[in-house]
Amino acid sequence: MSEQTHKSPDQELAAAITKAFVEAQLLDAGKAAKQEDRIASGVMREGDWRLLFETQRPLKNAGADGG
Amino acid sequence: MAKKLNSLRIKGFRGATSQVDFSFDSEKPVILIFGENGTGKSTIVDALDFVCNQRAGSLVGRQETNPRKHLPSLDAPAADLSVVLECGGSKWSASLDSAKPVVRGSSVCPDAAILRRSKLLDFIDVPPADRYKALAAFIDVSKVEKSEQSLREARKNITNEIDSATQSKADAVRNLELVWKAEGCPAPSAVQWAEAKAGEDLGTLLKTQNEIGAVLTAFGQARDAEVGRSTWEAEWTAAEAALECARQELNTAESESAAAESQLLDLLGQAQRYLEAHPDLALCPVCEQPIDPAELSTRIIARRKMARAVEEASVKVRQTQKIAGERRTALDSREEHVIREGRRLAELVRASEAAVPQGQPVIWSAYPLLFGEADGNLRKPAADEVGLMLERLGPIEPSFEGALDSVGNDIANLRNIQTLSRNLAQQSKRLEDLQPLRQRLDRALQIMESKRRGYVEGVLDSVTDRVEALYSRLHPDENVGNIKFLLDPDKRGSLSIRGSFETQDDIPPQAYYSESHLDTLGICIFLALAERYASGDRIIVLDDVLTSTDQGHLDRFIELIHDECAVQRQVVLTTHYRPLRDRYRYAHGPLANVQLIELLPWTRARGVRHTNTKPEIDDLRRLLTDEPLDRQALASKAGVLLEATLDKITLLYGCRVRRKPSGDYTLGELLDGLESKLRKRLQTGAEPLQGPVNLAEALDGLASLTWIRNQVGAHFNYKGMEISDKKIVEFGRATLELLDLLVCPKCGDLPRRHDGSAWRCSCRTRWMTPLAIPGDPLSEVASL
Numbered sequence: 062m063s064e065q066t067h068k069s070p071d072q073e074l075a076a077a078i079t080k081a082f083v084e085a086q087l088l089d090a091g092k093a094a095k096q097e098d099r100i101a102s103g104v105m106r107e108g109d110w111r112l113l114f115e116t117q118r119p120l121k122n123a124g125a126d127g128g
Numbered sequence: 129m130a131k132k133l134n135s136l137r138i139k140g141f142r143g144a145t146s147q148v149d150f151s152f153d154s155e156k157p158v159i160l161i162f163g164e165n166g167t168g169k170s171t172i173v174d175a176l177d178f179v180c181n182q183r184a185g186s187l188v189g190r191q192e193t194n195p196r197k198h199l200p201s202l203d204a205p206a207a208d209l210s211v212v213l214e215c216g217g218s219k220w221s222a223s224l225d226s227a228k229p230v231v232r233g234s235s236v237c238p239d240a241a242i243l244r245r246s247k248l249l250d251f252i253d254v255p256p257a258d259r260y261k262a263l264a265a266f267i268d269v270s271k272v273e274k275s276e277q278s279l280r281e282a283r284k285n286i287t288n289e290i291d292s293a294t295q296s297k298a299d300a301v302r303n304l305e306l307v308w309k310a311e312g313c314p315a316p317s318a319v320q321w322a323e324a325k326a327g328e329d330l331g332t333l334l335k336t337q338n339e340i341g342a343v344l345t346a347f348g349q350a351r352d353a354e355v356g357r358s359t360w361e362a363e364w365t366a367a368e369a370a371l372e373c374a375r376q377e378l379n380t381a382e383s384e385s386a387a388a389e390s391q392l393l394d395l396l397g398q399a400q401r402y403l404e405a406h407p408d409l410a411l412c413p414v415c416e417q418p419i420d421p422a423e424l425s426t427r428i429i430a431r432r433k434m435a436r437a438v439e440e441a442s443v444k445v446r447q448t449q450k451i452a453g454e455r456r457t458a459l460d461s462r463e464e465h466v467i468r469e470g471r472r473l474a475e476l477v478r479a480s481e482a483a484v485p486q487g488q489p490v491i492w493s494a495y496p497l498l499f500g501e502a503d504g505n506l507r508k509p510a511a512d513e514v515g516l517m518l519e520r521l522g523p524i525e526p527s528f529e530g531a532l533d534s535v536g537n538d539i540a541n542l543r544n545i546q547t548l549s550r551n552l553a554q555q556s557k558r559l560e561d562l563q564p565l566r567q568r569l570d571r572a573l574q575i576m577e578s579k580r581r582g583y584v585e586g587v588l589d590s591v592t593d594r595v596e597a598l599y600s601r602l603h604p605d606e607n608v609g610n611i612k613f614l615l616d617p618d619k620r621g622s623l624s625i626r627g628s629f630e631t632q633d634d635i636p637p638q639a640y641y642s643e644s645h646l647d648t649l650g651i652c653i654f655l656a657l658a659e660r661y662a663s664g665d666r667i668i669v670l671d672d673v674l675t676s677t678d679q680g681h682l683d684r685f686i687e688l689i690h691d692e693c694a695v696q697r698q699v700v701l702t703t704h705y706r707p708l709r710d711r712y713r714y715a716h717g718p719l720a721n722v723q724l725i726e727l728l729p730w731t732r733a734r735g736v737r738h739t740n741t742k743p744e745i746d747d748l749r750r751l752l753t754d755e756p757l758d759r760q761a762l763a764s765k766a767g768v769l770l771e772a773t774l775d776k777i778t779l780l781y782g783c784r785v786r787r788k789p790s791g792d793y794t795l796g797e798l799l800d801g802l803e804s805k806l807r808k809r810l811q812t813g814a815e816p817l818q819g820p821v822n823l824a825e826a827l828d829g830l831a832s833l834t835w836i837r838n839q840v841g842a843h844f845n846y847k848g849m850e851i852s853d854k855k856i857v858e859f860g861r862a863t864l865e866l867l868d869l870l871v872c873p874k875c876g877d878l879p880r881r882h883d884g885s886a887w888r889c890s891c892r893t894r895w896m897t898p899l900a901i902p903g904d905p906l907s908e909v910a911s912l
Contacts, residue, residue, distance in 0.1 A: 071271040074583045078272070081575045087568055103271030110282040114568040 075101035087114065131216025131238060131665045132698050133159070136175060138736065140208035142185070143171035145201040145735035156723040157694035161702045161738075162709040163727030168736030169702040173242060173671040174199075175211045176700070179222040180240035180667065182229040196227040202732065213237070216665065238665030241266075241658035245672045248650040252625060253638045256616060260623040263613070266657035267587050269580060276576045283569040290562045297555035300548045307545060319552070325542070326549035333539045340483060340532045343476040347518075347525050350469040353462070354515050360455070360462045367452035374448040378441035385434045392431075400428045460504070463511040470498055470514030477521065483531040488524050581615065587660060588613040588623075594656035595649075598692060602648050602684050607631075608641060611649065644677055648685070655693055668693060669700045674708060679779075682707060683880070686717045690890060694721070712876075713744045714772040715867070718890035719876030743876070744769050745867055752860050757853050759840055766863040767795055767837030770830065773870060774798035776878055780887060781806060781900065782907030795834045802827060806901045812869050812879065814894045826866045833859040870896065882906075 068076070079097040082088035088096060096113065099105050132154035138144040150172070152159055163169050174185025184195035200209045211222040220233035231237055250262040264270075301319065308318035315321035403409065403425045412419045477490060484490065492499070495517050497510035595611050603609065607630045616622035626633075627649075629640040637649060651673055658668050674685060686708075693699050703709065711717045712724060724741035748769055751762040775798060778785060783801035785793055793801075802810075810823040836859040839848040870878055872894035879887040879896040886895040900906045 070267050070269045070583075070587070074269045074272045074580060075275075077583060078576055078579045081579055082572060085571060085575060087572055087575075100272055100275045103274035105275040105278050107278050107282040107285065110279045110569065110572070111286070111565070114572065115565055 071101045133667065134214040134217065136172070137212040138171065138175045139210045140201050140204040141171065141178070141199060141211055142174055142201060143168045143730055143736050145204065145732055148736045148738070150725065150738065153723045156721055157698055158689060158722040159698070159700045159725065160709060160712065160722050161700065161725045161727065162706070162741065163702070163704060165704055167727035167730050169672060169704070169727065171736055173244070173669055173702060176240045176667065176669055177242055178229050179211045179213045179220055179231055180237055182231060186244065194227065196224065199224060201735070238667055240667045240669050242669040242671060243651065243654040243673055248647055248673055251650050251653040252646055256622040256624050259625065263623060263657065266660065267584055269583065272580065276580065279569065279573050279576060283566065283573055286562055286566045286569055290559060290566060293555045293558045293562065297552060297559065300552040300555065304545065304548050304552070307541065322545050322549045326546045328542060330539065330542055333535055333542065337532065337535045337539060339476070339480055340528055340535060343480050343483070343528050344525070344532060346469065346473040346476045350466070350473045350514060350518055353466045353469040354518055357462045357466045357511055360459045364452070364455035364459045367448065367455040371445070371448040371452045374441065374445040378438070378445050381438040381441040385438050396428045396432050400425060400432070403428070460507060463507045466511040466514045467498065467507070470517055474498065474517065480528070483528050484524055485527045490521065585615055588615070591656045591660055594659065595652045598652040598655055598688060599649060601688050601692070602652065602681065603645065608645060611637070644675065647673065647675065667698050667700060671702050672704060674703055674705055676705065682711060683716065686711055690718050690721055709741065713741065714769065715743065715745060715871045715876055715878050716772070716776060716880065717877055719743055721875055721890070745871065748860060748864055752857060752864065757857070759853060759856050762860045763837050763841030763856050766860040767841050769867060770834070770863045771795050771798060773867060773878070774802070776880060778802065780880060780907060782904070783901070795837055799827070799831050799834060803901065805903070809898055809902060810896070812894065812896045814873060817873060817893070821869055823866070823869065826862065826869065830862050830866060833862055870894070
């Protein structure tokens with residue numbers, strides 16, 4: 062029997078996504094936990110994304126594979 | 129291990145027209161609820177769905193159903209509906225509020241993963257999109273998908289904004305190029321030219337425009353003033369003429385009344401009033417001479433009339449003199465106004481010499497009085513000079529009008545260029561801001577899509593491995609399996625399923641597998657998914673998912689449930705399939721690990737009813753102690769139990785029995801099948817409870833008693849009646865002794881699993897040797 066998980070699929074996926082955002086330097090590591098919760102709970106709106114990425118530092122290494 | 133169910137109370141819900149209570153044994157990982165069709169299995173499962181998942185159970189998705197109306201029992205008000213679940217010592221109570229379940233409890237109620245027979249093929253025999261939906265209920269990333277969708281919208285809107293800014297920028301450049309070309313392409317590019325041009329001072333042009341405008345205004349005002357002056361002058365001249373005329377009239381009147389004196393006129397006035405007061409007077413009151421009062425009065429009136437003409441002429445002279453004076457004053461004022469406007473015009477024209485056409489110089493010295501010291505005597509000539517100046521300046525006035533138009537055009541052009549340049553700069557700045565943002569959004573969206581797909585694929589991979597493991601336990605060596613789920617890369621939410629069959633790989637199972645193989649595949653997929661996302665206290669419910677199947681598959685299904693599913697969480701099985709229940713009753717499954725509940729026939733008045741199912745071995749034990757002795761029941765029960773046990777043993781060893789088309793063997797045939805070389809060596813034990821015991825003696829003893837089953841337990845005959853109770857009890861006890869030697873005291877199962885060098889029960893406590901008939905190969909069962 063596989064190990065029982067206590068995270069929901071949304072939470073698991075949101076964690077992987079925010080980790081990739083940080084690795085791709087789209088997101089500061091300090092903000093990752095808060096954004097992870099917001100992505101997992103589905104409350105991110107269009108304006109939130111815009112605000113999040115407007116205020117982030119310039120995109121570096123845009124060609125790197127964060128996927 | 130997750131919390132275990134303690135009890136379930138259902139009232140006024142679906143088939144539970146009366147309150148029904150189920151007490152569960154929390155030591156048992158599996159609860160098997162057996163009932164014929166229509167006894168209330170679905171009511172129990174719906175009640176678990178209602179309280180654990182806040183769902184309307186099997187009504188969900190059914191056409192023309194209404195939870196508010198159809199969840200309550202027939203004719204029962206919704207307010208009476210109640211489901212109370214106790215699990216792990218905590219209690220939750222569910223009722224119906226409007227059409228929604230409302231659950232009250234001190235903590236979060238455990239959820240229940242429920243697989244119904246009707247949904248068994250939702251993972252398999254449906255279009256790929258529906259299959260994805262069925263699996264997505266377990267791999268639920270809908271909230272992240274919602275966030276992803278809003279990210280997609282943000283990116284789309286930013287792209288639209290970039291397109292709009294790009295279009296606006298292109299429009300600004302195109303319009304600038306038009307202006308630039310109209311200006312004769314004065315710089316290397318329109319943009320460069322416009323940047324330089326937009327920096328020019330609009331204020332200078334506006335000042336020039338104001339100055340020229342002021343000149344033209346002054347022209348108009350001076351001209352208006354001059355036109356007014358001639359009118360006033362004409363009126364003054366007329367007033368002077370009237371005065372002269374009045375003066376002449378006065379002179380004439382005065383000459384005609386030279387002698388007249390005003391004192392005399394007063395005296396004459398008094399005399400006239402005296403005569404009027406004394407009309408009969410005959411003597412003069414002064415000289416006392418006779419007088420004619422009428423004649424005297426007539427003469428007095430004539431003298432007074434002459435004096436009044438002088439007075440009236442004098443008044444007229446004063447009046448015309450006043451008018452002439454006023455008009456003179458007005459004319460003076462007007463002349464001063466003309467001079468003021470003339471000087472103002474002259475000053476403005478002189479200040480705007482640039483607008484004066486060359487070759488038309490203005491000779492300002494020609495107007496000495498206009499610019500000289502103010503002198504009342506020279507007012508009129510000075511005003512006349514204004515008229516002269518206006519006449520001479522007239523030809524250059526259009527050049528000021530032309531200059532005004534020109535500077536107006538320059539201003540409009542400059543404003544247009546400035547607006548276009550500003551717009552160009554704004555759109556360029558906007559694009560500078562938006563393009564990096566879109567890059568980030570693109571990247572983020574790419575990551576989200578990739579991660580979501582990777583996540584779902586990862587889950588499917590892990591589920592696939594689990595499905596394969598479970599499926600191969602159910603169908604070992606059957607050349608089916610290798611199940612894979614494949615996400616369609618070109619479509620969102622589309623999932624294909626592939627497997628192998630005999631020599632064919634990568635085939636759709638639904639095209640080749642039998643119905644029962646598809647059913648078990650659906651069960652395995654469900655169990656794998658339920659495990660993958662099992663919350664801490666999730667209960668697994670399989671609602672009547674197993675239909676007719678052979679013994680081997682049935683045994684493996686039971687093993688799967690106990691070994692794979694019921695280890696960490698409780699499993700509730702409902703079934704109408706009697707062989708499944710009887711496998712436990714005859715100790716062909718780990719009876720000690722299952723709670724058997726049997727549903728009784730449903731009636732509207734009594735609703736759902738149940739009883740605990742007893743194992744056959746317990747029935748045998750009871751029949752041996754019952755008084756009076758039920759001879760037929762004891763002989764029959766012992767015979768059937770012995771048959772069931774011997775059937776299992778002969779199958780495990782692949783014993784030779786007389787073949788029959790029907791495959792049903794009698795007790796004697798089964799005993800004969802246990803050949804002596806096996807019988808002599810058969811041993812059993814239960815570590816550490818019981819040491820090795822040879823079974824030969826017990827089996828030999830039973831062989832001499834099996835006839836009792838036919839004589840007493842199966843048929844009506846006189847021979848049977850002659851058999852003593854003692855003999856029947858002997859048969860029953862011998863059977864019970866054999867069963868006690870073979871059935872595990874811990875798990876209640878027979879040693880029927882090939883485990884190393886012995887057969888063992890589910891918990892591996894009870895063992896039986898040898899593994900095969902001495903000198904023979906392993907049986908087919910042992911080889912699996």
